[in-house]
Amino acid sequence: MERDLSALFDPKSVAVVGASDDPAKYGHAVAAQALRAPGRRPVHLVNRRGGTVLGRTAATSLAAIGEPVDLVVISVPGPGFEAAVDDALACGARALVGITAGFAETGPAGLARQQAVAARVRAAGAVLVGPNCLGIADNTTELYLASDRFAPGDITLLSQSGNLALELQLRCAPHGLGFARFVSLGNQADVTLVDLVEDAARHDATRAIAVYAEDFGDGRAFAEAAAAAGKPVVLLTAGRGTASARSAQSHTGALTTSADVVTAACRDAGVELVGTPREMAVVLAALNGRRRAAGRRTAVCTDGGGHGAIAADAAETAGLAVPELTADAQRQLRTQLWEQSAVGNPVDLAGMGEQDPHSYGDTVNALLALDEIDSVLLTGYFGGYSAATGGLGGGPAAETGTAGGGGALAAGEQETARRMADRATTTAKPLVVQSMFPDSPSCRTLAAAGVPVFAATEDAARALKALTVPEPGGAPGVHPLPPPAPPLRASGYHGVRALLGAAGVPFPEAREITDEAGLLAAADAFPGPYVLKALHLLHKSDAGGVTLGLPDRSSLLAAFRDMHARLGAASYSVEEMADLSDGVELIVGVNRDPRFGPVAMVGLGGVLTEALQDVAFALAPVPAARAERLLAGLRTAPLLRGVRGRPAVDVAAAAAVIERITTLAAAHPEIAELEVNPLLVRPDGALALDARAVLA
Template identity: 45%
Template sequence: MSIPVDERLRVFRDPRSVAVVGASADESKWGYWLASGALRGRHRRRVELVNRRFDTLLGSACAPSLSALDAAPELAVLSVPAAQVAGVVTEALEMGVRGFLGVTAGIEKEAELAEAIRAAGARLVGANSLGIYDAAGDLELCWGRFQPGALAIVSQSGQLGSEIATLGARRGLGVSRFVSVGNQSDVTAAELLADLADHDQTKVIALYLESFTGGEQLFDTLSALRETGKPALLLTVGAGAASSRMAQSHTGSLTSRMDVVDAACRRAGVHRAGSPTELVQIAQACLATTSPAGRRVAVVGDSGGQCGVAADRAVAAGLTVPAVKEEVATQLSELLPPGAAVSNPVDLAGAGERELGTYADVLASVLSDPDVDAAVLTGYFGRYHEDVPALAVREREVAENIAAVSASYSKPVFVHTMADSSSTADALWAGGVPVFEDIDATVRTVAGMVALRPMTAPAPAELGAPAGVSLSGYWAARNALADCGVPFPSGMVVRHRLEAVAAAETLRAPYVLKAGWLAHKSEHGGVVLGLADAYELVEAFDRMRAALGDGEYVVEEQDRSEHVVEVLIGGHRDPGLGPVLTLGAGGTEAEALRDTAVELAPITEETARSMIARLRCAPLLDGWRGRPATDIAALAALAAAVSRFLAANPGVSEVELNPVRVGPAGALAVDALIIEETENPND
């Protein structure tokens, strides 16, 4: 996947000249930090300082205005009071300035100013930016100092971006590029991320965002960056906030904004970290080793208690701890004392204390299992040399052997130790083995790196509805969805009593009668079930028509399948991230149960199966208390079909099948709703 980059953004990476407008000698002022940082790069570019109150600043000449300079700077840094910004920008554009870094906040008519900059062929980062830094370009235009390294930070909050950089520096993780995007009045986070594609110093990307306008482009860019070997870690806020859009289906009310963001992360192979510390820990591990191929983890330790805790925390983090193969268990039995746990977790039962090399030998055995993707070593290893200094050399040798074992199997090893700041830990890190003092941090890092592998590519969306055909109302929705493979009961449209009689003669009882134009039929008396014969059907039709008026009513054969579980399949079009599919427990209690799984549409049947497995009601579908299992394959196929329909029809804002009755012999949709972008249906 190619990554389009606006070449005008190069001015924010390595400009030929910079002018700091509002430079200062006062260390408590923004102008000082911007000026002093810019001057550190004057061996590489021309640096101009502008402040009408001074002739010299920080040992350099200072001009009273941009127009007083001998030549136009390529990049102008705006650190003047808000009321002066527009005038400075006008002056700069007349001179031919190509880029602006806007630090000042509270600029009046900021959007109009940004438009004027774009119209002149220039670009603006900010306003309200904390600045930019580029290690390769010797460009420092920000508050504070950064340690050069491999981590790029693109942040909507400059302060939080600085925290990430500070936490990274404490762990020896430096910054390749830092950009505080500020208000994104012009240049967006997605554009700045795309500009990292050929930034050789960047190996891992940290991204903090509070909004996801243009999110489809942003996640496409992150996916493309991952393909180039630059994984991304996302930090955001609002995990508990409901979707801001006024959804008219059950699906919309069941889906939070963070559900959708997480789905976008899974699709793109991005990990959403829970805190700056977690982000930095995973970033450091990404630079040390490769991501596990899957979630299957072997837990090895020298304490039964620590092994048990590690296994429990691994499962809580979304990993699995499968039993090792019989031949591997046999190998372990030969390495360890009688009675040692050898299935997984593996407890060394004192063997490590007798011979430190056992740690590496056991890890070699478990990593040889094709059903193991990574190993977690937990416990005392790493501290032997502290308590017994004579073991220092041997422990370091074993650490190097552990790293060699990991490399030989191309499977990462992660170490939780009681001494994470030691020469042994240094040897592990140097060999590509991440080390942590906390077991939760260890397994979170494993899970986070697993998340950097994207989900299966989606199926193509080719099921667009005919142009100009309305999809409003149950019967129209039914027909459109049936065309893409969704099964419905036999049914007929009825508008008056004689058609109801004809329906009774054509269809098989018992019958269901529905007011086809209502979105939520049961809440308005718009559905009657279990009509046993023609007399009951006609009588129910007369009552419903008298209460609701003329309209398109639908009569269907009532599904009589046994051992059925009711499921909801729906989707909506997120304004920033595109089509989203929701699958969950259905029926009239769907909103009370709130048991759902969410992915971006379209999805494959494989992905649909993974969504089903995540539901709390999944045991009911698998067969509960002696009941037969339902046809999960049919449900997965139906969910994938609905996702393709939604993705292929941009004019559809919401679609919902609720309930879908899933039984041992298949899945059947017994109600459907499609809301088009221009609709405002009557609930």
């Protein structure tokens, strides 16, 4: 249920409890900020000693104010926090900001205190940000309750780190970006990251949502909220590289790391995942415009081969494609470029820009008009001519002593910048610029028109990646969890097979046996060849607990006697041998993450799964169409399509089985790990050959 946070961002009145004249105390910084807009709403300063704070009379308590207060900021030592919360609620506060530390971050006792405070706040119908936070700010309502100022703009910043928020502000400033709101998340005892994302999505003045989070709380709910926001969400997080704390008992558990889970959740939700504050600022700057590339095909335009080659490499590293232009496109470019110009892609003016700066704009506009191109990256010297006349740099004309032409070159460059800017506003395709002179008049003209301009090639490539639709049809979306199913009580092999079989996952015939009599009865139930498996082993193949292709009863019996003598397993499975010819073995698994819930893994299966690690992840359940796209993205996808005379396999059948497996796992919260490995996919369908489940 969406929460009403209006009292948090646009309160009728504000009180700062713990306001101080001591610059070393946080209550001083918050009080000073709160007083920046005294005409917007009453601002009350509270200090138990009374007197004056920042030249204003301070009340000794909230009750002493003598009137209700809508929002209360509490910045007092830890032992006094609960009493301050109770006083605020008694005075009718509808929102509280808890700056005080010493709660969940200190251990179980602190967590218990925090939970008790949050329960009282909710019971009173109020909301609490924090505790252990650094305040909030809303430039749209002139609410300043953090220690620092945030330049006004249209980004909502939700951060668990104050210093990172300040760095992000500094990195956004050169791009002309500012903030509508800032919220320090703190411990999220009451108001959560999800609540704030949902509220920012409804906030008309917010264009994009920037998040730094170490603790997602309910990660799946965050992904759902981000997917539904209808606005760009950019996430910076830490600790993504550590493995799951659970002792994995399957390939799926062993291969699923925190990084995989967060990456999959962000991709499914359409969230831009970044690794540094600099990258976050680059992506936010890129997303400032409305243009998006419908595909990955990028044209690189330059007036120097070195810049073009580096930009092409950077684009491909970012996940874009730099395809060779068709013969028709190259002929068209030849009509307007020099003979020595390269037109294959990268398109290199080869010095033509020094003679005719309009060649930059003419070439960029021609590339934007090509149906075979989705976006354009202009890289290198553009901006240098106007920079030279503006005192920002020197161009070739200055270096060669022909500065007399510098003014004409600068004027021509600024004119072509205006033409490019006009073109950029009328096309749906994005143009991104990397310039040695990003602050030049020509580059400022482009930036003012919404064309992202960067000094670093890798930043321009990353920006272009952010402007590229990741898949046909956009982000896959976060699919709802199915209703919980009756819990699985026994996780034995045949019990798991039966559960999956009832969900429509096909298996070969099989019987569980414990002795020779049962073995021979199973051999009479279906024809050979047979498979014999020792049950209740973690990796049966490694332990010598699987024998394939036993042609008849006698070989089956001999294999059983040998295996039982070696392993002494309590039970075994006799199974009909599947036809492995022309088949590809896949793995399908679901691992239940403590933050994001069920996470699916699909990839190349069999005994080499962990060695090859050719797998892909998504939040479960995974619809069949999504499963097909995951399979198509594997490094070994050509095996599925058929190579070296082998026929293509039935990927649609495999995708349908993946949907059934992942839906089943998502409906059973008691299952920590569920895995089908291998899932044999042949030209005529898919067949599960082994399965296991681990209960939480």
